[in-house]
Amino acid sequence: MLPEGYAIRELALTDAAALAEAYRRNRTHLAPWEPARRESFFTDQGQTAAIVGQLAAVRSGILRAWLLFHDDTVVGRVNLNNIVLGVLRSGSLGYWVDAEHLGRGLARGAVEHVCQWALARGLHRVDAGTMPHNTASQRVLAACGFEPYGLAPGFLFIDGAWQDHRLYQRLLHDRPLDTAG
């Protein structure tokens, strides 16, 4: 459940300008937690190109992407990346919330929304990695039933360096998988 006044919906090409505006507003806020970005990333054209690529990944089944809205303003996003079926049936979370909208349960609501989507689509597991000092993100994951299962040294190239990450997972169900045939 998102807090009152907020909505979540799937990413669309028509969101490019609002998303670029959100990235411009949150450039300093997000810099420590994201890969380095080219200047073009913060433009409407740059986000149009990025979304075209992301929607192709959605069509091929490896990605789902949602935006968080307050009225028509984009105030966050959540992705389920690297969706894998077979006997793994897993996806990896990535998310952020606008600096002016923190601490209201938006990230928790978004993560729960994605977990429910993943469960409904037959996934078994959702995982997430956070840098060891990202306490806010770790609290979000703990509140959503994720458990830590290890530390991955040099896991992601974030803010200009290969950063260690604490790994978390949530198992969505324990029903057996029909692997016969």
Ligand SMILES: CC(C)(COP(=O)(O)OP(=O)(O)OC[C@H]1O[C@@H](n2cnc3c(N)ncnc32)[C@H](O)[C@@H]1OP(=O)(O)O)[C@@H](O)C(=O)NCCC(=O)NCCS
């Ligand atoms: C992590 C992030 C998404 C949280 O968004 P949010 O909407 O504020 O999250 P919520 O309101 O659902 O919950 C935030 C939790 O973190 C806690 N928190 C917030 N700032 C904190 C801080 N500096 N230190 C410790 N805890 C903090 C809040 O108290 C809350 O925990 P609680 O519910 O147990 O009290 C947001 O801070 C963000 O966008 N950070 C930058 C990008 C990022 O780190 N993305 C995740 C990468 S893994």
